[in-house]
Amino acid sequence: MHTAALKAERPASAADTPMLSLSGVSKSFPGVRALHNVSLSLYPGQVTALIGENGAGKSTLVKILTGIYQPDEGEIRIGGDTVKLPTADAAFRHGITAIHQETVLFDDLSVAENIFLGHAPRNRFGLIDWRTMRANAREVLETMGAGHIDADARLRDLGIANKHLVAVARAMSIDARIVIMDEPTAALSAKEIEELFELIEFLKSDGKAILFISHKFDEIYRIADRYTVFRDGEMVGEGLLADKPQNEIVRMMVGRAVDHIFPERQPKIGATILSVSGLSHPTEFDGIGFELRQGEILGFYGLVGAGRSEVMQAIAGMTRTSAGSIALDGAPIAPKSAAEAIEAGIVYVPEERGRQGVVIGLPIFQNVSLPSLDRTSKSGLLRLAEEFSLARTYTERLDLRASSLSQDVGTLSGGNQQKVVIAKWLATEPKVIILDEPTKGIDIGSKAAVHGFMAELVAQRLSVIMVSSELPEILGMSDRVIVMREGRIAAVFDNKGLDAETLVRAAAGIAA
Amino acid sequence: ESTKIALVVKSLGNGFFDAANKGAQEAAKELGDVEVIYTGPTAATAEGQIEIVNSLIAQNVNAIAISANDPDALVPVLKKAMDRGITVISWDSGVAPEGRQMHLNPSDTDLIGETIIKLAADYLPEGGDVAILSASSTATNQNAWIEAAKKVLPEKFPKINLVATVYGDDDSVKSTNEAKGLIASHPDLKAIIAPTTVGVVAAAQVVTDQNLIGKVNVTGLALPSEFKQFIDNGASQAVALWNPIDLGYSAVYLAHGIATGKAKAEPGARLSIGKVGEVTLDDTNSAAMAPPFQFDKSNIEEFSKIY
Amino acid sequence: MSALAKNRELWLVAAIALLVAVITLRFPAFARPQNLAAVFNDTSILMILALGQMAVILTRSIDLSMASNLALTGMIVALTNANFPGIPIPLIILEAMAIGAALGAFNGMLVWKLGIPAIVVTLGTLTIFRGATFVVAGGTWVNADRMSPAFIALQRGEFLGLPVLSWFAIVAIIAFYLVMTRTPVGRSIYAVGVNPSAAVYAGIDVGRAKFIAFCISGMVAGLCGYLWVSRYVIAATEVANGYELNIIAACVIGGVSIAGGIGSVGGAVLGALFLGIISTALPVINISPFWQMAISGTAILAAVILNARSERKQGRIILKKAEAA
């Protein structure tokens, strides 16, 4: 039955009436307006690319379409009827299937079951028919060109790329009319991407409506028929891709003169403060070597999953390395925990704010003072006055918006949480600060504050490593840029007349 | 002001003690102006009894009559009770002498020891292997009886061979497992002696379930009402017990006597226990109420209606 | 490593075989089929209970109230039987399962609708149910002479050479196997434990799955309430006191992960058997029963350490050469 999804039976019809259309959809999270009055149409037999910067609201829209989130307002129409999608199940039943950005699968279940959980084939007693399920799973994988994946294997034993293929297979196993793919290629190799594109072509010819999200323009131009651009939660343009050059779309995406929001600064670069050489990890990165100079902002660019976070976490003591050395101010260091790195003067502002950054449940001032407790307390005894003044100093410099320092950080907006996180590490008075996606998912105003503050930091002779996947940010802030690809350094550039295309090519491994 | 006597038992919800309570209430009625507080912990632990004794002290009861879960652990709190002027006696399962004024054994320890062996031997003219399934390994009374039984074995019952002593903790499951273990590890076992009302039922049930009626005889101390069916089906020939109603009656009677000063607990004293008769205290201030009474096919029907 | 993970049950079988072999060395009759059948029969109730507990643990919850539920349900059905000996036993069994399930549903509702952690809810109902046992019985107990012969006899009867009690266990094992592996409900219980947020994406109501698991564990505890009182022919307040930890221990030894999502019917059954063999064999081979506790404690620790090794999370791999290797 599901295999029908993969056999072209109907001829592709170039229908002009959308199969799915969305209008006036808004969605807010505490402190963040993720979507505002957006619209979107998907047409049968066509691929629509959804384009937008990080945090533009793409994934939020996907979650609304798959019944995970409920929109605050707006309307969803499928084939002309207005529908409600209160649960993931309801979305399935309306023929919507999705490959989500994060692989939301079950590590301890088999591949076959991951593909068919919730719609497994049953025998005539109503019991799940494992034999058929396995056979079907093999067939789906086979059709996708992922026949090398064992349907009986436990998902946990698969690499990330194969996990992603399973997620694709799960989406394909549902006999859906509408297929959504949120950055499906992020974790795939070139060959696998090729196979995925074949599959998409096939789905197109089968008359499915496809929503395709990617940050890679070569992919978008290769596979998509239409585009829709989101910027900061709003729909700013849509149309046929064929008559739209890339630079116009980029302008729509970014939507503002980039140099306006980035602070002007006159870098005063000093001597080398941090030098890393030959840093390797058994599975994550290899032979990483670079130098960071005083008063410098060193940008790390790469596609999501290039391994930048892992390198930074190794430098900050969170990850063990297998080889290589780190020297700070000329003295070799080998931090074995975050505590040791902080003591040495290297701090890491993590990427996953919710999980690694803020301690929700504790008030703002306690979050800020956490890494500096040894300084604010006296022989182990807390001194609240010290903590408050420390917290005030740094949060006010970052222009934090909060009603009091005793407020639970969990009640702050994402951008303000990020400010607390940055304040917390700044309060340790580091020599080197590593910011991993410092403005991920925060609003424009907060972004400007963070960028302004970064400029202030380097002006005070601090050294900054900034990991970012946002081209404007990399270009607007860095003195030098290191591009990483698949766990290795792919290129190093001086940020003088550097253009986005060069970086993208280096990151994707396309020869200039 | 009426005399308040607390009857503290090992645990509530136990048939034997409920019967004792019946006797205690009878004694209260007979003595007049006596209030009996029947209480005990839910699980048979010393800690639970200590909490209860503490609250009894606070209530200013006149006397505490306790069947103890542990002979030693209760001593400090009972001493405290005596310091506050409360009469303390133990009955059924005793407390170390420093923790009470007197102890009432249901029966003479040596006599019980001999009786439990005799119950088995009577039906084993050829002799053979027997094993003991006791209650908890810390139970004072059971241990004393087993000691006494072992003493009489060589001279009076030379043909009886005691092969094992195991403990079922007065827990049905554990007793069942232990009884099965005995049967499995001693193929020639002729009798299981369980000087505990919980263990004896468990053992008889095992013998019944494993179709060993006629091969293994279960005997020991049993409440007739609980045990009747096993006499009827032949899993057991005969068991013994004293009258728990009389025991509760006597405990309250003695506690009342000492608390009101009518009697004095000292070695050699002869104390009245009303309709049950009279006891004499030995040099540890212990006394025995009555010889154990045997139940078999001829009389179990009648007694099972009483207790 | 992964082979070991896959063969958790095989490891247990090997451990049990070794255990039986060691016991047989000291006591040859132990390995006789009749005796092994008897051990199985003795362990039946623990096996059934462990299966119910497994369903709950799989959803990242825990049911500490099972033993109390068993005591309460056992008491109610014993009282029913004592007062209305005419009610046929199959009805009594249904009553037991219904009462047990209702008690389980009470736990489940608190977990589902109020979001109170399962350990807190069942810590509370652990004492409530046992207290209620005392109250419904009016502080007394029900013993053999108040139970009808059929009530006691049913599980002792034989069918195809095995006691009916063993058949209860066998049917429960088969039923659990089918439910846990072959029905959407069973699979959703696993899915919720493996990854609750992914379960939401797959259209599963996480709270409802937990509720169902609690109903299952309650129903099973109720059934065992009847089996227990008719087996030991006594219904009293302290029945199965503290047994909840044995049940959880059986699950843990059987490889059910306390973090949810991992565990199998075979594992839970073998874990129960392992404990059952220890408790029945020690008296037989003349090892002081005082060793029993320390042995099962060691077995639990060994099982956790082994399982943790096979569950070690495997990270994502970026370097292509590392993934190929």
Add this chain to the structure above:
Amino acid sequence: MSAIETSAAPRRIPDRLDTPLKGAVLSWEALLIAVAVAIFVINSLASPYFLNAWSLSDLTFNFTEKGLIALAMALLIISGEIDLSVAAIIALASTMMGMALQAGADTPMLVAIGIGTGLLCGAFNGLLVTGLGLPSIVVTIGTMSLFRGVAFIILGDQAFKGYPASFAFFGQGYVWWVVSFELTLFLAAALVYWFVLHRTSFGRRVFAIGNNPVAAQFSGVREARVKFILFCLTGLMAGVASVLITSRLGSTRPSIAQGYELEVITMVVLGGVSILGGAGSIVGVVLAALIMGMVTFGFGLLNVPGIVMSIFIGLLLILVIALPIIWRRLFGRRPA
């Protein structure tokens, strides 16, 4: 949100909002105080024997030992772990003291051995949990059997008794009039634990770990070390409790303190400590200990069977936790 404006003069953020009385009134501790007062009043009305210095003193014995363990357990649970083996540690520590007694140890030696055994047991738990990364609930179910099992192996059906008279002071002695040594120790320990949890950087780290172990680690908190210390502390307190109980009973059996672990945890949870970690206070735990002591003692005075009180405690546990949730559902504001 407002537009891009880099405000020259940053606005001042107040340290805290004017502490609203409402917050204090609706706090968990306030709820517990109300419950405690209510039970006190009910007890006084229901039994003429309750309001009496000696009664109130006897009452404290119902909770001091468990309460001592609950103090350390509260910290452990706040950090996101749990220890089910505390009662077994009591048994093993008591057994070790008994063995030492046989070998002729004097009172200070006995105390040292009891506390030392507890500490070692706690360290063993801590090592398994933090060293091997095992879930504490399972580890301590295992060590619970192991520790008590060892006590059973050593003692079997025997008992150790004959502790020296000076040893009796810990569980039976009075410091002043009706104030027992146990109560004094409990109050002193409560003060120490309150101080450690709420006034030291160690306590702050405990909260941080319980709320978000990953972020705490990233912030330089040595999670494993803190948790290891907490397991040691819990073991240590179980050792202290073992000294008290052994002294109070004057003897050692392997079955000593059976089932205490669940009562201790009930106390901690009733005291408002989140079983999921990250929240709780020592004041709450002390109040919960007091409440449990008053409930059991009060019912005892009325000669209500212990099992009936346990229904009450179970209901109290669920209600006290459920009511605020239901309250929020009915009248609740949406989270900000």
